[in-house]
Structure formats: structure tokens, C-alpha cells
Amino acid sequence: xxxxxxxxxxxxxxxxxxxxxxxxxxxxxxxxxxxxxxxxxxxxxxxxxxxxxxxxxxxxxxxxxxxxxxxxxxxxxxxxxxxxxxxxxxxxxxxxxxxxxxxxxxxxxxxxxxxxxxxxxxxxxxxxxxxxxxxxxxxxxxxxxxxxxxxxxxxxxxxxxxxxxxxxxxxxxxxxxxxxxxxxxxxxxxxxxxxxxxxxxxxxxxxxxxxxxxxxxxxxxxxxxxxxxxxxxxxxxxxxxxxxxxxxxxxxxxxxxxxxxxxxxxxxxxxxxxxxxxxxxxxxxxxxxxxxxxxxxxxxxxxxxxxxxxxxxxxxxxxxxxxxxxxxxxxxxxxxxxxxxxxx
Amino acid sequence: xxxxxxxxxxxxxxxxxxxxxxxxxxxxxxxxxxxxxxxxxxxxxxxxxxxxxxxxxxxxxxxxxxxxxxxxxxxxxxxxxxxxxxxxxxxxxxxxxxxxxxxxxxxxxxxxxxxxxxxxxxxxxxxxxxxxxxxxxxxxxxxxxxxxxxxxxxxxxxxxxxxxxxxxxxxxxxxxxxxxxxxxxxxxxxxxxxxxxxxxxxxxxxxxxxxxxxxxxxxxxxxxxxxxxxxxxxxxxxxxxxxxxxxxxxxxxxxxxxxxxxxxxxxxxxxxxxxxxxxxxxxxxxxxxxxxxxxxxxxxxxxxxxxxxxxxxxxxxxxxxxxxxxxxxxxxxxxxxxxxxxxx
Numbered sequence: 001x002x003x004x005x006x007x008x009x010x011x012x013x014x015x016x017x018x019x020x021x022x023x024x025x026x027x028x029x030x031x032x033x034x035x036x037x038x039x040x041x042x043x044x045x046x047x048x049x050x051x052x053x054x055x056x057x058x059x060x061x062x063x064x065x066x067x068x069x070x071x072x073x074x075x076x077x078x079x080x081x082x083x084x085x086x087x088x089x090x091x092x093x094x095x096x097x098x099x100x101x102x103x104x105x106x107x108x109x110x111x112x113x114x115x116x117x118x119x120x121x122x123x124x125x126x127x128x129x130x131x132x133x134x135x136x137x138x139x140x141x142x143x144x145x146x147x148x149x150x151x152x153x154x155x156x157x158x159x160x161x162x163x164x165x166x167x168x169x170x171x172x173x174x175x176x177x178x179x180x181x182x183x184x185x186x187x188x189x190x191x192x193x194x195x196x197x198x199x200x201x202x203x204x205x206x207x208x209x210x211x212x213x214x215x216x217x218x219x220x221x222x223x224x225x226x227x228x229x230x231x232x233x234x235x236x237x238x239x240x241x242x243x244x245x246x247x248x249x250x251x252x253x254x255x256x257x258x259x260x261x262x263x264x265x266x267x268x269x270x271x272x273x274x275x276x277x278x279x280x281x282x283x284x285x286x287x288x289x290x291x292x293x294x295x296x297x298x299x300x301x302x303x304x305x306x307x308x309x310x311x312x313x314x315x316x317x318x319x320x321x322x323x324x325x326x327x328x329x330x331x332x333x334x335x336x337x338x339x340x341x342x343x344x
Numbered sequence: 345x346x347x348x349x350x351x352x353x354x355x356x357x358x359x360x361x362x363x364x365x366x367x368x369x370x371x372x373x374x375x376x377x378x379x380x381x382x383x384x385x386x387x388x389x390x391x392x393x394x395x396x397x398x399x400x401x402x403x404x405x406x407x408x409x410x411x412x413x414x415x416x417x418x419x420x421x422x423x424x425x426x427x428x429x430x431x432x433x434x435x436x437x438x439x440x441x442x443x444x445x446x447x448x449x450x451x452x453x454x455x456x457x458x459x460x461x462x463x464x465x466x467x468x469x470x471x472x473x474x475x476x477x478x479x480x481x482x483x484x485x486x487x488x489x490x491x492x493x494x495x496x497x498x499x500x501x502x503x504x505x506x507x508x509x510x511x512x513x514x515x516x517x518x519x520x521x522x523x524x525x526x527x528x529x530x531x532x533x534x535x536x537x538x539x540x541x542x543x544x545x546x547x548x549x550x551x552x553x554x555x556x557x558x559x560x561x562x563x564x565x566x567x568x569x570x571x572x573x574x575x576x577x578x579x580x581x582x583x584x585x586x587x588x589x590x591x592x593x594x595x596x597x598x599x600x601x602x603x604x605x606x607x608x609x610x611x612x613x614x615x616x617x618x619x620x621x622x623x624x625x626x627x628x629x630x631x632x633x634x635x636x637x638x639x640x641x642x643x644x645x646x647x648x649x650x651x652x653x654x655x656x657x658x659x660x661x662x663x664x665x666x667x668x669x670x671x672x673x674x675x676x677x678x679x680x681x682x683x684x685x686x687x688x
Contacts, residue, residue, distance in 0.1 A: 073428065114395075
């Protein structure tokens with residue numbers, strides 16, 4: 001790499017002291033300096049491509065203006081979109097974002113946290129995988145500015161920005177009940193993560209409050225190892241047999257994509273044979289035969305608030321901010337009222 | 345933030361010199377040091393949560409082990425997946441990645457480059473928007489280690505890793521010709537970016553080499569401002585009129601998603617009324633009625649090679665590496681041979 005322009009280089013060209021160059025380029029008051037000299041210093045700095053050394057600056061201020069972001073998988077459209085909003089919001093405040101994917105793996109998460117802290121990020125935005133409670137507590141003990149996003153641990157008092165997952169699923173089931181569907185199943189992820197278990201809690205509470213039948217076999221949790229095939233098998237079981245379910249909720253975008261593909265290959269008619277509610281918004285839903293009802297997460301607000309809560313924490317380290325945002329149910333033809341369904 | 349543990353803190357607890365602590369923790373040879381003392385130093389460092397100060401280290405080595413990545417939009421699935429592979433490959437070499445989205449905007453790109461350089465990234469991986477030739481030349485003049493990915497400028501000698509876009513589209517047209525389609529249209533992006541104009545060149549060359557008719561009206565370039573509606577209008581024009589086209593190529597994943605939605609809403613039968621070739625691989629294609637033929641980019645190899653070429657450049661700054669990877673045509677029912685198409 002070409003040698004970087006130093007303050008000394010500029011000082012030599014202008015014929016002033018290095019201290020004076022530093023004084024001018026650090027935008028201090030220039031009362032005592034001739035305007036011409038200040039202007040000349042700035043011009044020479046520009047001509048020589050002078051770049052202030054952020055690292056040396058950081059050592060003085062102990063700030064790198066860099067935020068660390070750990071998501072489950074940046075290639076998952078939900079996290080890619082979230083990352084985009086986080087990046088945009090950070091940029092507004094002159095921060096850059098280092099990102100990494102934990103793969104829902106606690107060991108990998110710990111390794112990434114260590115790496116990001118070694119890079120001296122000013123703070124962390126973390127969508128924690130299951131089983132990292134001790135890591136979060138450890139970060140708090142060390143006084144690392146931290147905000148959890150998308151997921152959080154109800155037993156640990158941290159700042160977080162998340163969806164009100166209970167309300168989202170509760171609303172979706174209420175919508176199905178109102179449309180006349182009685183036998184309502186759900187396919188969800190097999191995980192202890194609070195944001196997912198809250199969706200289950202919302203489902204069960206809404207069944208009860210709407211006087212719908214609850215059956216253990218209508219709620220199926222699926223692990224990641226063989227997800228598409230397991231989702232397809234579940235849907236086949238849901239839709240055949242003497243008392244098939246009438247409506248299904250997919251509790252995540254990954255489950256929804258697998259479920260929609262299975263519905264296509266099983267040739268199940270939506271909504272006549274099976275009403276469908278998806279989670280998250282994705283471009284892909286537009287290719288499905290029937291316009292789909294889905295729960296829209298406020299991804300932009302999640303990303304923007306995560307950044308602004310973290311920046312608040314940088315200013316006031318003791319401040320804890322906990323935000324639950326409501327989802328929005330977008331009702332479309334896949335949950336058409338039973339009364340107006342066409343006969344098969 | 346809690347005060348950080350320093351080498352001095354550890355030295356005081358163990359009762360040795362700071363130099364000795366530094367010597368041990370920097371993993372130098374320990375021939376001359378008692379194993380017990382070394383072990384004790386490591387234990388105390390762990391107990392006190394010692395984190396090596398990466399910034400101070402950087403000042404010594406002039407390396408931050410951070411790479412800058414500028415893509416068009418991290419929320420675009422192609423770039424999200426590419427970023428994932430870049431992140432994984434960087435992590436293997438103990439590098440982290442700062443990312444940012446240029447929105448195909450040269451001014452934003454310049455601003456991001458400046459920001460990333462101020463953050464002292466060791467090098468840049470750039471998927472350049474159109475019109476940033478001077479920025480690339482400027483980076484080269486400054487000796488900033490750089491590799492372009494996905495796109496490059498044929499007139500500027502830089503390292504790059506990209507798809508052989510000419511070959512990809514040439515192969516796709518050849519596949520359509522062999523399947524018996526004669527009137528072949530293409531919808532592409534209205535841009536001067538080389539990787540897109542190469543796709544057009546491949547389309548035109550293949551039409552000629554396969555003795556297919558070329559018509560100006562069968563090649564349509566579409567700008568970003570009103571893309572879905574413009575794609576829909578184009579498809580309507582392509583498929584109606586006295587001599588409708590028989591097959592269409594979508595020259596990017598964004599065009600393909602808009603095109604497939606338009607095909608659905610226009611109720612065009614695929615492949616009977618219109619054969620379809622898409623660009624890129626996406627989960628969403630699985631929701632379309634007909635299994636789709638598409639050009640698969642080797643995204644993993646693109647990401648991995650971008651990192652390894654950049655790391656080579658860090659070691660040998662004068663080295664220029666230019667890699668064009670071949671795409672793969674995945675043939676499916678949307679381009680079934682004309683001879684075996686069922687009558688409408």
C-alpha cells in the first residue's frame with residue numbers, strides 16, 4: 001500500500017507546524033489562526049488524499065463508531081432485510097456495521113462475540129440463538145453496550161426490540177375463527193427460543209378464547225435437520241384422516257416456504273381444502289397460486305429501533321429499554337370466510 | 345464500560361513483569377520461562393477476562409483483520425447469500441467483514457468507500473455500481489487492496505471474481521434453440537454495467553449462431569423506477585399481437601420475480617404459451633406452477649474466491665487475479681422441448 005499522508009507531510013508542504021495542521025484538521029476553533037493558512041492546510045490535505053487515522057482517533061476517544069451485528073443467518077431474507085435497515089440507520093449516525101451469522105449455534109455465537117469485541121466494536125446488536133443466556137449475562141457483567149433484537153430472554157433484564165409474538169399469533173387465530181374455521185393446526189420450530197414459544201402460547205390462548213378445539217396432534221414442532229420433508233409429512237397427516245384440519249398457521253418464514261411447496265406438491269386446494277396463514281412478508285409469496293394471508297413484522301422499525309436503543313445505551317450505559325412491537329395481519333384469499341368459499 | 349484488564353493488572357496479580365506477561369500471552373516461545381509461571385499467567389488472564397486490544401495491535405501491525413464489503417443491496421437475496429459466503433470464508437482466516445449497500449448509487453458508493461477506509465479496513469470487496477470507474481482508479485492509485493465481485497470494468501485492470509455472463513446467456517439461448525423455440529425474447533435491466541451488457545451480447549450472439557430471428561422489439565431493457573409494471577407491460581406485448589414470442593429470458597433475479605408474477609396475473613401458460621428461463625437460483629421459484637429452468641450462479645465460489653483473492657493481494661500487493669466462473673443451466677419443465685408439449 002502506498003504510504004499514507006501524515007500530518008507531518010502536510011505541515012512540510014504548507015510550511016507550518018504539525019501541531020497547527022492537527023489543530024485545523026480536527027476542526028477546533030480557528031480564532032487565533034489566519035483564515036488563509038487554515039484554508040491552505042485544508043487544500044493541501046485534500047490534494048495529498050489525507051485520511052484521518054480512525055484507529056489512532058479511537059485510542060483517544062475509545063470509540064470506533066462500529067457496531068457488531070450477530071444474526072442467525074444473513075442469507076435468511078428476514079435477517080438480510082433487518083440487516084439492511086440496521087445498516088441504513090447506523091449510517092445516518094455515522095456508524096458502520098460488522099456482521100456475522102451464528103447458525104443458531106451457541107459455540108459459534110461465543111466465538112463471534114469474542115471476535116467482535118477484539119475488534120473493539122462500540123456495542124452489539126444480537127439476535128441470540130437458544131442457550132446463550134450465560135453469554136448475555138457475561139456481556140452485561142463486562143458492561144458491553146448490548147441490545148437484543150428479534151429474540152430475547154424474559155429472565156434476563158436486557159434492552160431489546162422484538163415483535164409481540166404472542167399477540168401476532170393470537171390475532172391470526174382470531175382472524176381464522178372469525179372467518180369460520182374450527183379445526184386449526186400450527187407448524188412451528190422445535191426450539192426453546194422465547195419468540196417461538198410465545199407464538200405457540202398465542203396460538204393456544206386464542207384457540208381457548210375463541211372456543212376452538214385444541215388437539216395435541218394439531219400442533220407440530222419441527223427440527224432443522226430434515227425440515228422440508230418433515231413439514232410435508234405433517235401437512236399430509238393434517239389434511240388426510242377422518243377429521244382433517246381446516247386451517248394451518250406456519251410459525252416462521254422458513255416453515256412457510258416449506259409448507260407452501262408441500263401444499264403445491266400434495267395438490268391441496270387453498271383455501272377450499274385448507275386455509276393458510278404465513279409468517280413474515282416475502283416476495284416469494286407472490287408466486288403462490290392463492291394470495292396469502294400473513295403476519296407482517298415491522299422489520300424496518302425493528303432495525304431502526306435496535307440501532308437507536310444501542311446508541312442511547314452508549315450515551316447512558318445504565319439505561320434499559322425494552323420494546324415489543326405489534327405485528328400486522330394482512331388478510332388475503334388464503335383465509336377467505338368459510339361462508340363464501342366456492343364448493344370444490 | 346467496566347475498566348479493561350491490562351497486561352499490567354495481570355502482572356501485578358501474578359507477581360511478574362508486564363513484559364513477561366506480554367511475552368507469554370503473545371504465544372512466543374517459552375523455552376526460557378517456567379511452565380508453571382506461563383500457566384499461571386494464562387489462568388489469571390482468563391480469570392480477569394483479559395481481551396487483547398486489537399486496536400493497539402493494529403497500530404503495530406497496521407492490520408485490523410477487517411474487510412470492507414460494498415454490495416448493491418444486502419436485502420437482495422443474491423447479495424445476502426454472497427455476503428454469507430464472504431463472511432464464512434473471511435472468518436476461516438480470522439477476518440471480520442464490515443458491509444454496506446450502495447443502492448447502485450455512485451455518490452453513496454464514494455461515501456461508503458471513504459467511511460470504510462477511515463475504519464482502516466485492510467482491503468475492499470466491491471460489487472461496483474455503474475459510473476464508479478474513477479473511484480476504482482483512485483483506490484488503485486492509493487494502493488488500497490481491492491477485489492471486484494459480480495461486476496467489473498473491462499477497461500480497468502483490477503482483480504475481480506465474476507460470472508462469465510456472456511457464456512451463461514449464450515448457453516441458455518442455445519438450450520431454447522435445441523428445444524425447438526424459434527422466437528426468443530429477453531427482458532433485461534437498463535444499465536451500462538458490464539455484467540448485464542455481457543448477458544445481452546450472449547443473447548444476441550447465440551440468436552445469430554443458432555440461426556434464430558433477431559428483432560429489436562424482442563429485447564427490452566427496463567429501468568428500476570417502475571420495474572414490476574414495466575416488466576408486466578413488456579410481457580403482455582411479447583405474448584399478444586400477430587407474432588408472439590415463444591420463449592423469454594429474464595436477465596436478473598429481480599426481473600425474474602417481476603416476470604413470474606406478471607405471467608401468473610396474465611394467465612400465460614408455461615411452457616405451452618411461453619417458455620421461461622430465469623436468472624439466479626432462489627427458493628421462491630419453487631412456488632411457481634411449473635418447475636423453472638434457470639441459470640445458476642456459483643455464488644459460494646464467487647464469495648470464497650473474492651476473499652482469497654483479496655487476502656492474496658494483501659500479501660502481494662502487485663498481484664492482479666481475474667476470474668470468470670461459468671454458470672450452470674438447470675433445465676426444467678418451463679423449457680420443455682416443443683415436440684413434446686401437450687396441446688393447449
